[in-house]
Amino acid sequence: HDTTTTIDDFTAVADVPRRLFGSFVEQLGRGVYGGIYEPTHPTADTLGFRRDVLDLVKELGVTCVRYPGGNIVSNYRWEDGTGPRELRPVRRELAWHQTETNEVGIDDFYHWSKEAGTEIMLAVNMGTRGLQEALDELEYVNGAPGTYWADKRVANGIPEPMNIAMWCIGNEMDGPWQVGHMTPDEYASAVEKVAHAMKLAESGLEMVACGSSSAQMPTFGTWEKTVLARAYEYLSFVSAHAYYHDQDHETRKPEGMREFLASSEDMKRFIATVAGCADYAKAQNHGDKDIAISFDEWGVWYQDIWQKQEAEWKAAETEGLHTEPWPKAPHLLEDIYTTADAVVEGSLMITLLKHCDRVRSASRAQLVNVIAPIRAEENGPAWRQTIFYPFAEAANHARGTAYAPTIDGPTFHTETYGDVQALENVVTWDEATREGLILAVNRNPDAAHVLAVDLRSIIGEDADAVTVTHAQVLHEADPYRTNTADDPLAVTPRPLEVSADGSTVSFALPPISWA
Ligand code: AHR
Helix, strand or coil: CCCEEEECCEEEEEECCHHHHEEECCCCCCCCECCCECCCCCCECCCCEEHHHHHHHHHHCCCEEEECCCHHHHHCCHHHHCCCHHHCCCEEECCCCEEECCCCCHHHHHHHHHHHCCEEEEEECCCCCCHHHHHHHHHHHHCCECEHHHHHHHHCCCCCCCCCCEEEECCCCCCCCCCCCCCHHHHHHHHHHHHHHHHHHCCCCEEEECCCCCCCCCCCCHHHHHHHHHHHHHCCEEEEEEEECCCCCCCCCHHHHHHHHCHHHHHHHHHHHHHHHHHHHHHHCCCCCCCEEEEEEEEECCHHHHHHHHHHHHHHCCCCCCCCCCCECCCCCCCCCEHHHHHHHHHHHHHHHHCCCCEEEEEEECCECCCCCEEECCCCCEEECCCHHHHHHHHHHCCCEEEEECCCCCEEEECCCEEEECEEEEEEEECCCCEEEEEEEECCCCCCEEEEEECHHHHCCCCCCCCCCCCEEECCCCCCCECCCCCCCCCCCEECCEEEECCEEEEEECCCEEC
């Protein structure tokens, strides 16, 4: 180990919001059909939901799930997924070119969420629909019995209001790929009207406006400023979406891996810029609230694999009318994750925690099969991908207050971000139980580093010596190693050797590792 870095300078960020450990389920590919739902599976319950998948969702510690999209929401009719299953219409779904059978809809997802113990974050269609349908849906899910849509819900077997508080006003409406995409002005006007009317119905709703689909969008910044300034009064959140992958994963060039390992640098800049736009909107409105960030799509996604698949489809399809049957639950975006992917996701989670004063909600995209930590084999077992572990650790143990360290340690060089710190770390501490969590990554591909975390400034000068109850590390000699259906436990965290001396906890992190 070539260096030891001592970290003893921490700043309290904010209380850790439970919604930071959210996820995302979209009616995309085998996310729902063949993912959470497979009525013929041996573990299926009476509604057709897989119990083995539910068990893994609970183990993952997910707190909140965004639903039903994603790109599909922009051509989705929510009422299609209600009432007796055999009467539900089958539709063409334009975003991913698939058949939507509507076997699963909001009623079913509500039951699933109760089983999973998760809050629902619901998205409304702003592509092919708008204000009236959003109001109808709100009345259906949350209304007290006695009005038209609420009574339909009661008739469909759910007497109680679902009490869904968080509402996404569309999805990625800045993206040219989005059905019914809009200019910043068009969307700002739509959001102002929809959020205003929905809050007339229920003033306690927490409205989420779409931010940019990524920091690379041509309207990034302009979009946020226009939308947030216009609808400031009605908004609680603006969304942020960011996906990362190793651009050189096919050739395994070390340069690509280095850039990829530093992905959280991009996330940090993204958060700072969106927060700045929200502050601008606050100033322009002479307001007193901060619009928070809902980082409601984040994670590793090998978008180049998807783009190739999409190009092949398009090439195979003849120009003109597409009158052939559209695929049901096609295999889409079923990325298999490496050990390095898990380390990057670990560093992204650390980044979210370090900024949880501003990022008050986040959804790792997605949950099952589609760019997901959980893989469900058709009529077979469900298993954990490498990225399962860093998420689960944070979701299950990060409680109390998040503390961000100042780190002045070894660096490594990247083209995009220059020299970056090799070590990343965050500590959470729950004063009520006097228990805490230290999360750390070594993203240096070439060297191991020793980390000494002195917790005195967090736990108090006179605190008893720290006891370490469990410590684990995720690392493989081959950072491209994955889990597979045949070997689902190939990559799992192993015990980490830790020494605790008074208030200081020390441990060695091998190259490309998470602990
Ligand atoms: O998560 C996959 C897709 O990524 C979502 O449907 C969309 O919102 C984003 O572009």
